[in-house]
Structure formats: structure tokens, C-alpha cells
Amino acid sequence: MSDEQPLAVQVQGMHFGYDGRTPVFQGLDLAVARGVSYGLLGPNGAGKTTLLRLVAGRLKPSRGSVLVLGHTPHPSLTRDIGLMPQSSAVYPELTARENVDFFARMYGMSRRGERRERVEEVLRFVELEERQNTHVSRLSGGMRQRVSLACALVHRPPLLLLDEPTVGLDPELRASFWEHFRSMAGEGTTLLISSHTMDDAAHCDRLAFLRSGRVVAEGSPETLRRATGRPDASLEDAFLHFARQEAGDVSR
Amino acid sequence: MSLDRTLAIAQRLVRQIRRDRRTMALMVVAPVVVLTLIGLSFAERSQVLDFIAPAVLATFSLLFVFLLTGIGFLRERASGTLDRLLATPVGRFDLLVGYLLGFLGFAALQALIILLYTVYVLNVTFRGNLWEVILFLLVLTATSVNLGIFVSTFAHNEFQVMQFIPLLLAPQIFLSGIFLRVGEMPGYLQAIATVLPLRYAVDGLRALMLEGAHLPDVARELAILVGIGVVVLGLASLTVRRV
Numbered sequence: 253m254s255d256e257q258p259l260a261v262q263v264q265g266m267h268f269g270y271d272g273r274t275p276v277f278q279g280l281d282l283a284v285a286r287g288v289s290y291g292l293l294g295p296n297g298a299g300k301t302t303l304l305r306l307v308a309g310r311l312k313p314s315r316g317s318v319l320v321l322g323h324t325p326h327p328s329l330t331r332d333i334g335l336m337p338q339s340s341a342v343y344p345e346l347t348a349r350e351n352v353d354f355f356a357r358m359y360g361m362s363r364r365g366e367r368r369e370r371v372e373e374v375l376r377f378v379e380l381e382e383r384q385n386t387h388v389s390r391l392s393g394g395m396r397q398r399v400s401l402a403c404a405l406v407h408r409p410p411l412l413l414l415d416e417p418t419v420g421l422d423p424e425l426r427a428s429f430w431e432h433f434r435s436m437a438g439e440g441t442t443l444l445i446s447s448h449t450m451d452d453a454a455h456c457d458r459l460a461f462l463r464s465g466r467v468v469a470e471g472s473p474e475t476l477r478r479a480t481g482r483p484d485a486s487l488e489d490a491f492l493h494f495a496r497q498e499a500g501d502v503s504r
Numbered sequence: 505m506s507l508d509r510t511l512a513i514a515q516r517l518v519r520q521i522r523r524d525r526r527t528m529a530l531m532v533v534a535p536v537v538v539l540t541l542i543g544l545s546f547a548e549r550s551q552v553l554d555f556i557a558p559a560v561l562a563t564f565s566l567l568f569v570f571l572l573t574g575i576g577f578l579r580e581r582a583s584g585t586l587d588r589l590l591a592t593p594v595g596r597f598d599l600l601v602g603y604l605l606g607f608l609g610f611a612a613l614q615a616l617i618i619l620l621y622t623v624y625v626l627n628v629t630f631r632g633n634l635w636e637v638i639l640f641l642l643v644l645t646a647t648s649v650n651l652g653i654f655v656s657t658f659a660h661n662e663f664q665v666m667q668f669i670p671l672l673l674a675p676q677i678f679l680s681g682i683f684l685r686v687g688e689m690p691g692y693l694q695a696i697a698t699v700l701p702l703r704y705a706v707d708g709l710r711a712l713m714l715e716g717a718h719l720p721d722v723a724r725e726l727a728i729l730v731g732i733g734v735v736v737l738g739l740a741s742l743t744v745r746r747v
């Protein structure tokens with residue numbers, strides 16, 4: 253896209269395996285422009301979580317590179333990244349507000365007044381201001397997800413990594429999450445979102461179909477649908493189409 | 505390191521434990537029950553009781569904090585909050601020192617209760633200064649926090665943390681001179697005892713509680729405990745980032 257600004261995420265020829273024996277990625281390439289919502293789609297075990305952790309700097313590639321906002325991940329870059337892990341990963345004994353406040357402090361928001369304002373803003377954003385003083389252990393699963401999202405974005409990161417953020421949400425809540433995501437992308441935040449539902453995929457600006465650690469197709473939802481050659485194809489059809497094509501390529 | 509992050513972690517731990525009423529209750533009830541049993545069984549031999557009481561105090565301080573940190577850290581790993589924490593700018597020493605500060609208050613409280621109970625209810629001889637004894641115990645606690653964090657890297661669930669208790673604590677309990685003075689044990693066991701923190705804690709506490717010694721008199725024991733603490737802190741800091 254723009255030449256002056258580095259890409260939000262640029263993965264080039266990246267290799268990674270958890271124990272060296274079973275590789276998860278063998279030469280992965282991926283480019284995510286700034287200010288888009290980018291969907292990582294793929295079945296269980298495709299490598300979505302692993303990729304997000306590599307981007308977050310929690311794992312290191314054995315070969316190739318992962319550049320985030322133009323840099324190799326390092327501790328000071330973590331300020332620019334918000335991570336919402338696959339499990340809600342918040343403290344059940346603390347209230348919603350205490351959780352968000354805690355992570356705000358971890359991100360270096362040490363001034364109390366400023367932090368309070370931001371925490372309240374984020375809690376309003378995820379529509380939890382009425383339950384902010386409830387212990388997370390007493391919140392519903394969907395509410396817990398929202399606390400988790402709030403913790404990930406409290407420090408206004410330009411890059412948000414969301415690992416299956418919509419799992420377990422009712423349709424109404426799912427729609428409201430997507431409204432949030434789109435409004436953030438509209439303000440210039442880059443969102444890298446993993447999912448295995450095609451419903452999520454349809455909301456993204458761009459998609460990568462991931463299967464066994466390989467990108468089998470990449471593009472806008474519209475392009476991917478059209479590439480199947482059938483006008484009425486759904487994203488689900490598109491995914492199956494590319495998955496089969498890939499399987500065919502390999503066996504030949 | 506950042507002071508605000510360290511304090512935030514400590515405050516969070518204090519909140520989490522305070523809201524866990526049962527842990528709060530057990531942390532007082534368990535040592536009191538054990539001490540009462542010991543007190544009753546040695547009722548006729550107050551000298552033996554005097555000899556054992558400082559050791560029980562030290563053992564509880566070590567065990568209590570080891571369990572809190574071991575399981576607390578394990579839960580951070582398992583629930584994904586550690587992953588999330590380590591994706592923030594938090595440093596490993598922020599985490600380790602935060603945990604330490606968070607648990608020190610509880611450890612001090614527990615030590616105070618045990619001490620008051622032994623002295624006023626069980627009538628164990630006490631010639632020392634209360635605050636010196638507590639300060640001494642806090643140094644032991646610091647070692648224990650780091651030991652808990654270190655061990656939690658090798659345990660994948662709560663059951664495994666439990667299995668480390670006999671492994672790490674039984675040798676300390678039997679070889680640290682709780683029942684038998686270290687000098688009366690076979691030579692090779694004495695050699696093992698030289699690296700056990702509990703051994704120095706027991707020696708130091710006996711001096712402080714029974715012989716009316718003051719902190720400067722147990723400087724050697726304190727220094728060794730700090731030394732062991734620093735080594736374990738180093739080990740814990742190496743493994744804290746492993747998920």
C-alpha cells in the first residue's frame with residue numbers, strides 16, 4: 253500500500269516448530285496492511301494461535317522473519333500490540349474494572365487520573381460499565397470475553413491481535429463485537445483476527461485461509477468467493493475449494 | 505524494572521488472596537492445629553517443645569509461601585494470563601518482585617499468629633524480640649517465593665506442584681536439624697544439609713527465640729539465606745518466560 257509506512261505485519265519465509273521435530277510453519281509469507289481488519293481463517297490446528305503468538309513476540313521463528321510495524325518484535329514494541337488470547341485469560345477473583353486497570357498499569361499507564369478515564373472509556377466501549385464491579389468469576393462467558401477484549405485494547409495499541417474473539421458469543425453480541433472492530437479499523441487500528449467461522453470472515457477487509465501452516469488463499473472476501481468460479485459461492489465453499497486445490501497440488 | 509508495575513502485581517495478589525476466604529482461614533488454622541498437636545504430645549517435656557517450635561515456624565513459613573507461589577504461578581501459566589502479561593512491557597523482575605511483595609504481608613501475618621500462639625498458648629520459651637523473628641522469617645519467605653516460581657515451570661498442573669512438596673520439603677524437614685541436631689547426623693547428610701535453606705532458618709530461629717540472640721548474632725545464617733535466595737531468584741528469572 254503506502255510506501256512510507258511499514259506494513260502492520262510482514263511475515264517472510266518464516267519457519268517455526270514447537271519442538272523442532274514437527275514444524276508448524278515452513279516458509280510462511282503474509283502481509284497485513286495498516287488500518288485493515290485481517291481475518292486468519294482455518295480449521296483447528298491450522299496454526300492461527302501460533303502465528304499470533306509469533307507476531308506478539310511470544311515465540312521466535314527458527315528461520316525467516318516476522319516484522320511488526322517495521323520492527324522485529326522486542327519488549328518495547330509490546331506497547332504497540334494488544335493481545336486477546338484464545339482463552340479469556342483474565343483474573344476471575346478480580347472485578348471487570350480491576351482486571352482492565354491491572355493490564356493498563358502493565359502497559360505503563362502509571363498516572364492514576366488518566367488511567368481511570370481510559371478504563372472507564374474502555375468499559376463503556378465493551379458495554380460493561382454496569383457490571384464493572386462484578387467479579388469476573390460471576391460474569392457470563394460472553395461478558396468475560398468482553399473483559400478480555402477491554403484488557404487488550406486499554407492502551408490504544410495500533411495493532412490488535414484477537415484470537416477467536418467471537419467464540420461463544422450470541423449473534424447479537426457477535427454483531428456488536430464486529431461493530432467495535434470495524435470502528436477501530438476505521439480509526440486506523442490494524443486488527444489481526446483469527447476465527448474458524450465463515451460468519452466472521454465475511455466481516456473482514458481481507459482474509460488468509462490457513463491450513464496445516466500454509467496460506468492456501470489470500471484476498472478480500474469478494475475476490476475469494478469469485479475465484480471459485482461460481483457466482484453463488486459462499487466463503488465456506490471458497491475455503492473448501494482452495495483446500496481441495498491445495499490437497500490436489502500436494503498429491504501430484 | 506518499573507515500580508508501578510511491581511506494585512500493581514503485588515496489589516493484585518493481595519486482592520486475590522484476600523477474596524479467597526478459605527485460603528485465608530487455612531493459613532491460620534493449619535499451623536495452629538499442628539502446633540496444638542505437637543504441644544499436646546510434648547506437654548510433659550517442655551524442653552523438646554522448645555526445641556521443635558522454631559522449626560515448625562520456619563517450616564510453615566517455607567511451605568505456605570511455596571504453595572501460594574507455586575500454584576499461583578501455575579494458574580497464571582495455565583489460564584493464559586501469564587502469556588498475556590508477558591505480551592506487555594512487564595519485565596521478569598517486575599513479576600518476581602511483585603510476587604514477593606504480594607506474599608510478604610501474608611507470610612508476616614501468618615508468622616505473627618504462629619509466634620503469638622506458640623508463646624502465649626503453648627508457653628514455649630521465648631527470649632527474643634518478636635519483630636526480629638518476623639524479619640528473619642521474611643528472608644526465608646523470599647527464598648520460598650522464588651522456589652515456588654522456579655518449580656512451577658516444571659509442573660504442568662496442581663497435582664505435580666503437590667508432588668514437589670515431599671521432594672523438596674521432606675529432605676529439608678529431616679535434614680535441617682528439626683528433630684536431630686545437624687552435627688549428630690552422618691557426614692554425607694551433613695553435606696546435603698549445607699545447601700538447605702531450612703537448616704539455616706532453624707538455626708537462626710533457635711538462636712533468636714531460645715537463646716535471646718539478636719539479628720547481628722545470626723548474621724551468618726541471614727547472609728546464607730539471602731545468598732540461597734539470590735541463587736533461586738536467578739533460576740526463577742531464567743524460567744519465568746517459559747510458557
Ligand SMILES: Nc1ncnc2c1ncn2[C@@H]1O[C@H](COP(=O)(O)OP(=O)(O)OP(=O)(O)O)[C@@H](O)[C@H]1O
Nearest residue numbers: 270276294295296297298299300301302303338448
Ligand atoms: N504449546 C504447544 N506445544 C506443542 N505443539 C503445539 C503447541 N501449541 C500448538 N501446537 C501445535 O501446533 C499446531 C498449530 O496449533 P495452533 O494452536 O496454532 O492452531 P490453531 O489454528 O490456533 O487451532 P484452533 O482453531 O484449535 O485454536 C498444532 O498442530 C498443534 O498441535
Ligand SMILES: [Mg+2]
Nearest residue numbers: 300301302338
Ligand atoms: Mg487457536
